[in-house]
Amino acid sequence: MRPTFIQQLQAAAAQNDSMLCVGLDPDISRLPRGWSGDAGKFYDFCAAIVDATADLAIAFKPQIAYFAAVGAENQLEKLIAHIRRVAPKVPVILDAKRGDIGSTAAQYAKEAYERFDADAVTLSPYMGFDSVAPYLQYAGKGTFLLCRTSNPGGDDLQNLDLAGGEKLYERVARLAGSSWNGNGQMGLVVGATYPQEIARVRALAPTLPLLIPGVGAQGGDADATVKAAWAGAGSCVINSSRAILYASDGADFADAARRVALETRAQLNAAKPV
Numbered sequence: 195m196r197p198t199f200i201q202q203l204q205a206a207a208a209q210n211d212s213m214l215c216v217g218l219d220p221d222i223s224r225l226p227r228g229w230s231g232d233a234g235k236f237y238d239f240c241a242a243i244v245d246a247t248a249d250l251a252i253a254f255k256p257q258i259a260y261f262a263a264v265g266a267e268n269q270l271e272k273l274i275a276h277i278r279r280v281a282p283k284v285p286v287i288l289d290a291k292r293g294d295i296g297s298t299a300a301q302y303a304k305e306a307y308e309r310f311d312a313d314a315v316t317l318s319p320y321m322g323f324d325s326v327a328p329y330l331q332y333a334g335k336g337t338f339l340l341c342r343t344s345n346p347g348g349d350d351l352q353n354l355d356l357a358g359g360e361k362l363y364e365r366v367a368r369l370a371g372s373s374w375n376g377n378g379q380m381g382l383v384v385g386a387t388y389p390q391e392i393a394r395v396r397a398l399a400p401t402l403p404l405l406i407p408g409v410g411a412q413g414g415d416a417d418a419t420v421k422a423a424w425a426g427a428g429s430c431v432i433n434s435s436r437a438i439l440y441a442s443d444g445a446d447f448a449d450a451a452r453r454v455a456l457e458t459r460a461q462l463n464a465a466k467p468v
Contacts, residue, residue, distance in 0.1 A: 217435025293318030344385025
């Protein structure tokens, strides 16, 4: 039996001395020279990145839309199976940001956990708990709720004031840290561009893992991010996608990806509280 998602995060953090999550977002227009425009090369490209970073990552995070948009879901299945072979102790987070009514959510959960064999999935919580509950029926599987995201439009809703004085993102964090966390495997997505709000989320959910995009190409401050989010091994899952994937557009793309991943891991570890 596979360990729970939280156990996998903690084990991968210790094994690879890492907080670095490698995002797998294959943009058909940015593949290496000779492969650009060829969706049939998604698996080859991403598998090479996995091979180059398997000993550096706390998790891999494939973004389903990049595969589905070009009909490459079968390559995503093959890619996750490859991760299982070459990095069996590194969990897979399927970045899908699903959010729908309970009966449909049950099908999305089946897609994530059974078809793609992911260890965790990203979800939008804004339809309420019944849209999240079907995922919690899978013992040991993880969920990451969108909480305070790094995109500029996140302010439109997430930063709204609620009756009682808390922000909407604070309510999400509080619920995830308490009554919604039915299987004990829940985490939160918080953008690296808002370190003060990361600290607020950490205060409201002191034990939950935080999946943090925005370090790397999006310009998030790695040092401030780690200091705000750190709560022990496995608590920080800090994602970098484009900076690693597209470090080179030549035949050396995998070597370049490894070099950037090594630099990013070292930068994150240097910021870890003593």
